[in-house]
Structure formats: structure tokens, C-alpha cells
Amino acid sequence: MAQSLLHIPQWRFFDESMSARNRSALESFAADDTLCHLVGQQLSVPAVRTWVHENTIVLGIQDHRLPHVGDAIRMLEERGYRVIVRNSGGLAVVLDGGVLNISIVLSERExxxxxxxxxxxxxxxxxxxxxxxxxxxxxxxIVGSYCPGSYDLSIGGRKFAGISQRRLRSGIAVQVYLCVEGSGSARAEIIRDVYDIGLQGESTKFRYPSIQPEVMASLEELLGIPLTVADVMIRVQTVLNGLTDRVTFSGFQADEMELYASYLNRVVERNQKMLV
Known part of the structure; x- marks a missing residue:
């Protein structure tokens, strides 16, 4: 099944691995919603989008309900992190210059x-x-990882990636965050602090993960080779070229920007309400 979904006549490649770094990750969630709409309604061919954001903590809905979430957010901001709430499932994750996010956007129309x-x-x-x-x-x-799920990706029991999905207007965005560079355990320590400060020992109906930093690693650490996001971007393009006869490099076109602006407005408004 996976092979048949990847091998298609044409892919659209939307690369924001450099251009989005200093922008809000809310823009990426809006971009994926826009692509879901376009691809789902067959106004665009299926797409692969790559994106990187510097020093951002993305909270899940349940994280936002931590009894002392305000204290946790202040701690993160004092450490130089932007804090947003995601519009898809899952719990808190770390985004930084060493984490590459990849979205594969497909249509269910057929x-x-x-x-x-x-x-x-x-x-x-x-x-x-x-x-x-x-x-x-x-x-x-991977028990003890941040944002645990049945599709945690690991090598030798150490997690380097997690997968989520967003479904909208007959489109599906399957998203993965790849911890490419740096220390996986150092990122996990940040999320451990979020839960320590956000809970402050209180019991809650929702069971938050007990973070064990040692179960997380970057691909650089796991492969034992120097590896950068730029290196992986070359691999992405190589793989895409092997999956199809045609790869179109394309950001949003003029006629798609109005739709993107609409989704961005929704995402920003929702996030503002969540962080009040």
C-alpha cells in the first residue's frame, strides 16, 4: 500500500527548510491545511513539503490543559522558545534548526x-x-519519549522521529519530525521540564508522559556520522526523483495565496484563544 501511494506520476515539492526558519510554526500548520485543501480537491498534485523552525515548542491540546501551563510557558519563553498550540493530535515537541519536518500530502478523492x-x-x-x-x-x-505514539520511529529502541496526521477537505497531510542534528536527549530534557513545571506534582485525569531523555536520540547520534538538515534535504530530493517521472518545485502560487491567508488567519486566531 505504501509503495503504491508513493509511486505516482508527479510530485509537487514545496521546500521551506531554509525560508521558514525564523517564521512562526503557525505558518507551517496553515500551509499544510492549505495543501490538504488543494490536493484533496485535486487543485494540486500530491505534495511533499519540508520545513524547519528555530527554537519553537509546539504544545498539544492536552499540554495546554496542564494545571500550571502558564508557568511552563513562561519558563520556555525565558529560555528563548516560542510557544504555540498545534491543530492536530499529539503532545509537546521541540522544533529547532536541527529538526527537519516533512509533510506528505495526498488526496482521498479517488x-x-x-x-x-x-x-x-x-x-x-x-x-x-x-x-x-x-x-x-x-x-x-517508545515509552519515556516526548509525544509518544504507535508510530514513533526508532533505531535500537531510541526514538528519532514521530508521525502525525491531519485530514481536511479530502486531503491528508502525514507529518514527521526528524531529529537530525544535535542531542535528542537534550531536547527531551526541555519537554521533561515542561511537565515538571506544568504539573508541579498535581494529579490529573490525563496521564502525561514521564520523560526519560535517554530513550531519544538524533539521527546524527544513531548513525554515528556527521549529518545535517541540508544533507537530509539532498536525500529527500533524491528519493522524490526516484519515485516519479516529474517533480515540480513550487511554493504557493498567486491564485493559492488567498486560500493560504484564510487558513493562516484561522490558525492564528485559534492559537491566540488557546494561549489566553
Whole structure:
């Protein structure tokens, strides 16, 4: 199933791995919503979008309900992080210059794509990106990681990526964050502090993860080689060229910008309400 979803006549490649770095990650969520709409309604061919944001903590809905979330947010801001609330499922994650996010956007107009198939599509793509360890990349929940889920990606029990999905207007955005450079455990320590300060020992109905930083690592650490986001971007383009006869490099066109502006306004307004 994953192979048939990846091997298509044409891919649209939307690269914001450099241009989005100093912009709000809210813009990326709006961009993926826009692509979901365009691809879902077959106004665009399926797309792969790459994006990087500096020093941002993305909270999940449940994180926003931490009893002392205000204290946690102030701690993050004092450390130089922007804080936003995501519009899809999952819990808190760290975004920085060493984390590459990839979105694969597909349409269900010509046939339903179930949730497992969406996850398997991204798993296959990541394995293609790293053929030297492809058969060692496993998908199962890594207990003690931040934003744990059944499609945590790991090597030797140490998580380097997590996958989520966003579905809108017959479009599906399957998103992965790849911890490429730096220390995976150092990122996990930041999220551990979020829960320590956000909970302050209080019991809650929702069970927040007990973060164990040692279960998380970057690909650079796991592969034992110097590896940068720029290196992985070259791999992304190589894989895409091997999946299709035609890759179109395209950001939003003039006739798509109005739709993007509409989705951005929604995302920004929703985030402002969540952080009041």
C-alpha cells in the first residue's frame, strides 16, 4: 500500500527548510491545511513539503490543559522558545534548526486512505531516506519519549522521529519530525521540564508522559556520522526523483495565496484563544 501511494506520476515539492526558519510554526500548520485543501480537491498534485523552525515548542491540546501551563510557558519563553498550540493530535515537541519536518500530502478523492496506510506511507519514505539503516528503523511506541505514539520511529529502541496526521477537505497531510542534528536527549530534557513545571506534582485525569531523555536520540547520534538538515534535504530530493517521472518545485502560487491567508488567519486566531 505504501509503495503504491508513493509511486505516482508527479510530485509537487514545496521546500521551506531554509525560508521558514525564523517564521512562526503557525505558518507551517496553515500551509499544510492549505495543501490538504488543494490536493484533496485535486487543485494540486500530491505534495511533499519540508520545513524547519528555530527554537519553537509546539504544545498539544492536552499540554495546554496542564494545571500550571502558564508557568511552563513562561519558563520556555525565558529560555528563548516560542510557544504555540498545534491543530492536530499529539503532545509537546521541540522544533529547532536541527529538526527537519516533512509533510506528505495526498488526496482521498479517488479512494479512501485509512489511517494506518497514511502512517505506513511516511514510514516507507523515511526508510527510503536512510537506506543504510532502513531495515533497522522500527515503528512502535517508545515509552519515556516526548509525544509518544504507535508510530514513533526508532533505531535500537531510541526514538528519532514521530508521525502525525491531519485530514481536511479530502486531503491528508502525514507529518514527521526528524531529529537530525544535535542531542535528542537534550531536547527531551526541555519537554521533561515542561511537565515538571506544568504539573508541579498535581494529579490529573490525563496521564502525561514521564520523560526519560535517554530513550531519544538524533539521527546524527544513531548513525554515528556527521549529518545535517541540508544533507537530509539532498536525500529527500533524491528519493522524490526516484519515485516519479516529474517533480515540480513550487511554493504557493498567486491564485493559492488567498486560500493560504484564510487558513493562516484561522490558525492564528485559534492559537491566540488557546494561549489566553
Amino acid at each position: 479512494g479512501a486512505i485509512d489511517i494506518p496506510a497514511g502512517y505506513e506511507t511516511m514510514l516507507e519514505f523515511v526508510r527510503l531516506l536512510f537506506p543504510e539503516v532502513g531495515n533497522r528503523i522500527e515503528a512502535y511506541e
